Amino acid sequence: MMSLLGDYTSSKLSVFPKSASSFSGESDWVFHFITIVCVVFFIPIAIALFGFAWKYRKAKGEPADSQVDHNTTLELVWSIGPSFLLVVMFYFGARGYLDMRSIPEGAYNVGVDAYKWGWGMNYGNGVIHPELHVVAGEPTKLTMTSKDVIHSLYIPSFRVKKDIVPGRYNYIWFKAMEPSEKVMTDEECKQLADKDKEENLSWDYDARQCTPDGYNFYDLYCAEYCGTNHSEMQTVVVAHETQEELDAWIKKYSSRGPDESPAAYGAKLYERRGCKSCHSIDGSRLVGPSYKGSYGTMRDIVGGSQVKVDENYIRESILNPKAKVAIEQGVAYQPVMPSYKGQLSDDDIYSLIEFIKSLGDASAAEEASESPAEEAAEMASEEAAEAASADAEPVSVE
Amino acid sequence: MSAGSVPSGYEVNDPGYPTPQENYLTNSKGILSWAFTLDHKRIGMMYLIGVSSAFLLGGLLALGIRLHLFAPDGILFNNALFQWLAPDKAPNDIYNQVFTLHGAIMVFLFIIPSIPAALGNFLVPVMLGAKDVAFPRLNLSSFYLWVGGALFFVMALLASGLDTGWTFYTPYSTTTDSSVILATTGAFILGFSSIFTGLNFIVTINTMRPPGMTWFRMPLFLWATYSTSIIQVLATPVLGITLLLLIAERTLHIGIFDPEYNGDPVTFQHFFWFYSHPAVYIMILPAFGIISELISVHSHKRIFGYRFIAYSSIAIALLSFIVWGHHMFTSGMSPITTIIFSALTFTVSVPSAIKVFNWVATMFKGSISLTTPMVYAIAFIFLFTIGGLTGLHLGTLATDMHLHDTYFVVAHFHYVMVGGTVVSFLGGVFHWWPKMVGKMYSEAGGLLSAALVFIGFNLTFLPQFILGSRGMPRRYATYDPEFAPLHQMSTYGALILGAGLFVALFVLLMSLYNGKKAPANPWGGATLEWNCTSPPPFYNFERPPVVGDPYEFGDIRWDTELDRYVKVEPQRERVPSETPAETPAHASE
Numbered sequence: 001m002m003s004l005l006g007d008y009t010s011s012k013l014s015v016f017p018k019s020a021s022s023f024s025g026e027s028d029w030v031f032h033f034i035t036i037v038c039v040v041f042f043i044p045i046a047i048a049l050f051g052f053a054w055k056y057r058k059a060k061g062e063p064a065d066s067q068v069d070h071n072t073t074l075e076l077v078w079s080i081g082p083s084f085l086l087v088v089m090f091y092f093g094a095r096g097y098l099d100m101r102s103i104p105e106g107a108y109n110v111g112v113d114a115y116k117w118g119w120g121m122n123y124g125n126g127v128i129h130p131e132l133h134v135v136a137g138e139p140t141k142l143t144m145t146s147k148d149v150i151h152s153l154y155i156p157s158f159r160v161k162k163d164i165v166p167g168r169y170n171y172i173w174f175k176a177m178e179p180s181e182k183v184m185t186d187e188e189c190k191q192l193a194d195k196d197k198e199e200n201l202s203w204d205y206d207a208r209q210c211t212p213d214g215y216n217f218y219d220l221y222c223a224e225y226c227g228t229n230h231s232e233m234q235t236v237v238v239a240h241e242t243q244e245e246l247d248a249w250i251k252k253y254s255s256r257g258p259d260e261s262p263a264a265y266g267a268k269l270y271e272r273r274g275c276k277s278c279h280s281i282d283g284s285r286l287v288g289p290s291y292k293g294s295y296g297t298m299r300d301i302v303g304g305s306q307v308k309v310d311e312n313y314i315r316e317s318i319l320n321p322k323a324k325v326a327i328e329q330g331v332a333y334q335p336v337m338p339s340y341k342g343q344l345s346d347d348d349i350y351s352l353i354e355f356i357k358s359l360g361d362a363s364a365a366e367e368a369s370e371s372p373a374e375e376a377a378e379m380a381s382e383e384a385a386e387a388a389s390a391d392a393e394p395v396s397v398e
Numbered sequence: 399m400s401a402g403s404v405p406s407g408y409e410v411n412d413p414g415y416p417t418p419q420e421n422y423l424t425n426s427k428g429i430l431s432w433a434f435t436l437d438h439k440r441i442g443m444m445y446l447i448g449v450s451s452a453f454l455l456g457g458l459l460a461l462g463i464r465l466h467l468f469a470p471d472g473i474l475f476n477n478a479l480f481q482w483l484a485p486d487k488a489p490n491d492i493y494n495q496v497f498t499l500h501g502a503i504m505v506f507l508f509i510i511p512s513i514p515a516a517l518g519n520f521l522v523p524v525m526l527g528a529k530d531v532a533f534p535r536l537n538l539s540s541f542y543l544w545v546g547g548a549l550f551f552v553m554a555l556l557a558s559g560l561d562t563g564w565t566f567y568t569p570y571s572t573t574t575d576s577s578v579i580l581a582t583t584g585a586f587i588l589g590f591s592s593i594f595t596g597l598n599f600i601v602t603i604n605t606m607r608p609p610g611m612t613w614f615r616m617p618l619f620l621w622a623t624y625s626t627s628i629i630q631v632l633a634t635p636v637l638g639i640t641l642l643l644l645i646a647e648r649t650l651h652i653g654i655f656d657p658e659y660n661g662d663p664v665t666f667q668h669f670f671w672f673y674s675h676p677a678v679y680i681m682i683l684p685a686f687g688i689i690s691e692l693i694s695v696h697s698h699k700r701i702f703g704y705r706f707i708a709y710s711s712i713a714i715a716l717l718s719f720i721v722w723g724h725h726m727f728t729s730g731m732s733p734i735t736t737i738i739f740s741a742l743t744f745t746v747s748v749p750s751a752i753k754v755f756n757w758v759a760t761m762f763k764g765s766i767s768l769t770t771p772m773v774y775a776i777a778f779i780f781l782f783t784i785g786g787l788t789g790l791h792l793g794t795l796a797t798d799m800h801l802h803d804t805y806f807v808v809a810h811f812h813y814v815m816v817g818g819t820v821v822s823f824l825g826g827v828f829h830w831w832p833k834m835v836g837k838m839y840s841e842a843g844g845l846l847s848a849a850l851v852f853i854g855f856n857l858t859f860l861p862q863f864i865l866g867s868r869g870m871p872r873r874y875a876t877y878d879p880e881f882a883p884l885h886q887m888s889t890y891g892a893l894i895l896g897a898g899l900f901v902a903l904f905v906l907l908m909s910l911y912n913g914k915k916a917p918a919n920p921w922g923g924a925t926l927e928w929n930c931t932s933p934p935p936f937y938n939f940e941r942p943p944v945v946g947d948p949y950e951f952g953d954i955r956w957d958t959e960l961d962r963y964v965k966v967e968p969q970r971e972r973v974p975s976e977t978p979a980e981t982p983a984h985a986s987e
Contacts, residue, residue, distance in 0.1 A: 014868070015864055015867050015868065016867055016868060016869075017868055017869045023796075023799075026796060027796050027797055027799065027800055030794060030796045030797050031791060031797045031800075031867070034790050034791050034794060034797065035791070037790075038787040038788070038790065041787065042783060042784070042787060045754065045755075045758060045779075045783055046780060046783075048758045048761075048762075049758055049761070049776055049779055049780060050776070052758065052761040052762055052764070052766070053761065053766055053768065053772075053776055056697070056761065056762070056763060056764050056765065056766045057766050057767075057768060058698075058765040058766065058767070060767065060922075060956050061922075061955065061956020061958075061963075062765050063698065063765060063951070063952075064697065064698050064699040064763060064764045064765040064951070065763040065764075065765075066699070066762070066763035066764075067699060067700050067951075067952070068700075068702070068763075069700035069701065069702055069703070069704060069949070070702065070703050070704070070705070070706075071702075071703075074759075075703050075706050075752070075755075075756075078751070078752070078755045079706070079748060079751075079752050082747075082748070082751055083748055086744040086747060086748070086790075087744075089744070089790060089793075089794050090740060090741055090744050090793075090794065092794070092796065093740060093793075093794030093795040093796045093797065093798070094737050094740060094741075094795050094796075095796070096795065096796025096797075096799075097727075097733070097736065097737070097740075097795030097796050097799065098733060098737075100796075100799060101733045148569070148573070149569050149570040149573065149663075150567060150569070150570065150663055152728065152803060154803070154804075154869075154871060156800070156868070156869025157869075159799060159800040160799060160800075161728050161799050161800065161802055161803070162728055162730065163728050163729045163730055165657075165663055165664060165729065165730060166569060166657040166658075166663065167657025167658075167660075167661075167662065167663070168657075168662075168730070170730040206878075206879070219869065219878070221869070221871045222871070223802070223803040223804070223871045223872075224567075224803060225494075225563050225567070225570070225872075225873040226570060227494070227561065227570060227574065228488060228490050228491050228494065229490055230490075230494070230873060230874065230875070231490065231871075231873075231874035231875045231876045231877065232490075232876065331486070334575050336573065
């Protein structure tokens with residue numbers, strides 16, 4: 001879990017999270033305006049309510065002092081009077097809303113893919129990462145779609161929210177006003193990430209108050225109920241100082257490095273692209289089957305037949321997940337995985353397959369037991385697993 | 399004033415106490431005499447037991463939610479007991495099912511039927527001075543439809559739970575493997591129950607008003623019931639059709655709502671809220687009716703602005719049909735549609751505000767008795783005003799973008815639904831309890847329950863306004879640690895609120911055993927139901943009651959000798975031989 005508010009609000013008693021976008025000033029101003037109007041109406045009502053109840057208490061049977069039952073002038077005044085204030089509220093609300101709906105031309109465009117239960121921010125050229133990175137002071141436009149059910153993108157500090165509806169694009173834009181600070185050097189980050197690897201943990205945004213790249217951040221929540229892990233569907237927004245800094249960050253995640261093994265890169269994709277929220281690598285049953293030791297095994301699928309978990313099956317399961325739904329211990333998994341067609345390159349899929357292989361390869365073990373090269377094969381798979389875990393850079397957010 | 403001080407030429411009208419035979423509770427015996435009864439009072443009592451059980455179940459689920467949310471990572475459903483009860487479910491799944499069932503049970507089984515079906519059934523004919531509703535058999539069938547719908551909900555709970563939220567939003571509801579079909583079938587059946595009740599009241603109020611009771615001599619509770627019935631009859635079919643379409647989409651993939659089959663999920667939201675926004679007023683309009691009665695009777699003063707209150711009920715009923723879009727400001731409607739819906743939404747706040755002003759003005763220079771019903775009524779005005787005013791933050795577009803789907807919304811609608819409907823329901827039950835069962839409850843116990851409910855409720859939901867504006871989304875099973883203190887306050891509040899409700903239940907049940915006999919008119923009310931004995935005889939009135947002004951307290955006097963309120967009327971000359979043929983009320987309109 002992330003904890004941020006303690007850091008970016010002025011006090012524990014603050015009504016709002018930090019105001020950090022070009023909209024939040026107006027939104028807060030309108031909120032306070034309405035609240036003041038409400039209080040101005042509420043206090044006299046409450047005083048009259050309790051005051052009359054106390055002042056006009058009488059013994060049983062004593063008649064009331066007055067039986068006046070209408071006063072048309074008074075009633076018209078309190079019916080029509082407040083309407084003017086309502087018009088003012090409506091006007092300010094609509095004005096602020098139109099600002100949010102008028103997307104400036106030339107805004108920096110990020111694609112957003114929402115799925116159960118994670119985020120894929122698409123920076124173009126195949127760079128997809130769960131964190132949202134933007135440039136402070138520049139308008140950013142999000143083109144959002146969902147792969148499964150309705151989600152909703154909500155950044156409290158920016159006071160923006162928009163539902164993400166499958167089957168259509170919804171848009172939102174904002175201008176982050178303050179750049180995120182770099183609170184940890186790359187060195188420190190690397191040390192912490194290495195420590196995580198040893199203990200097989202993912203990056204703890206909550207405890208460290210910064211991203212794995214060392215920036216502090218704003219929360220980003222899913223606000224439309226979307227099933228089991230709705231409350232875990234969170235990520236972060238980082239506002240960079242300059243476009244160059246953002247470009248450098250994007251480049252860092254652009255693709256598999258020249259000397260990076262496919263299995264190690266597959267491990268990164270597993271973290272970044274949301275596989276992690278449904279498939280475990282320690283054998284526990286989540287929403288989907290665990291990857292651990294699955295490669296090369298035979299698997300029951302819905303419809304009564306069996307299929308061998310090999311390259312083709314994994315590829316098919318990534319591109320067309322509902323084709324062969326696994327059954328484990330007599331219980332079928334829910335066919336809820338979205339298709340990654342067009343989302344992953346061939347190299348990405350290959351890397352993921354290599355990563356899954358590295359988590360225990362039953363077919364290799366089988367072959368090994370038949371051949372004298374048993375030890376060699378085992379060693380090879382162990383090495384791959386080591387490589388995978390050593391280079392894995394967990395970035396997904398819990 | 400004692401009976402002796404009645405001026406000459408006046409007569410004291412006091413129905414006294416019922417004899418054992420003429421009381422509707424005792425005039426026939428045995429379980430079958432209840433199961434097949436056509437008496438609106440017995441059906442009302444059965445509804446009261448039914449909706450109260452639903453409320454108890456929904457309330458326990460609410461306590462489960464609050465206990466789970468006591469810590470950021472959740473407590474209650476992480477417990478080993480739940481792992482044993484539902485071995486293949488994660489704590490998050492259990493939480494999701496619990497909040498869904500809490501919402502669905504409270505909305506469909508409790509809040510919508512509570513006042514119209516339970517109190518309305520009992521009171522509408524008695525307030526009209528009629529023997530029964532227009533269609534007694536339809537009335538009984540509506541109760542059994544309610545039971546049938548409730549059974550489907552229980553089946554859904556026992557089958558594989560329900561985890562869609564009470565709103566059944568697509569495409570989640572068309573793809574989840576929980577019991578969506580059982581629950582929507584239940585809601586569909588409950589819709590028929592609701593339509594039958596509404597239809598019955600419309601016909602009853604139109605045709606069975608006694609001679610002399612013009613529209614503007616009707617108690618305001620009847621105006622509220624009438625407006626509610628209009629919504630029930632007109633809006634509920636839309637929900638029925640929507641739920642059928644949802645079932646068809648789930649089973650046949652017809653492609654209306656599910657984008658996988660070229661449907662549009664937002665269409666579902668339009669259909670759903672076209673019913674469910676008016677339904678919000680099915681929940682609150684009858685509460686307005688109750689409060690109008692309570693405030694006037696316990697202040698012993700004419701209701702202020704009778705016509706404005708009556709018209710505002712009708713205005714709310716009509717406006718409720720054109721504001722559904724405010725549930726969808728963030729869903730991606732076109733800007734112009736969104737702005738129009740925002741403007742329309744503000745119009746509803748005017749008639750609601752009128753009512754609040756009128757109630758407070760009614761108390762001015764009254765003769766106020768701080769009885770349990772009156773204290774609940776005052777609590778209602780306080781809480782409903784907060785609920786209504788915070789609706790302005792949500793109707794305003796710029797702020798709604800931030801607050802939508804956060805705890806601010808949760809707090810707002812609980813202030814309206816619980817602070818409004820539930821508190822007025824409790825006030826109404828305490829007010830009419832002596833009439834319904836013929837026993838007085840312990841006033842001290844009643845006041846204690848009101849105090850606990852008021853304190854507990856505010857402690858539960860005030861912190862949620864802050865949670866929401868600080869950005870805490872709703873329907874979260876786990877949350878960021880910095881929200882923990884406010885969540886903990888809220889949980890303590892829920893426990894106090896729960897205790898208050900149990901005290902209320904206890905006080906009412908105890909009155910059945912050791913309550914004093916209730917007189918016909920324990921509060922000094924002027925509406926017709928106080929003219930018959932408590933509990934009423936089988937046919938409500940021995941002779942047709944004389945219709946007067948429902949808020950004329952001038953001839954209601956406290957009689958110290960009899961120790962109860964009596965009615966003092968000028969003696970009328972008895973009509974010697976023949977009575978003129980009665981013209982039905984609707985013919986004279």
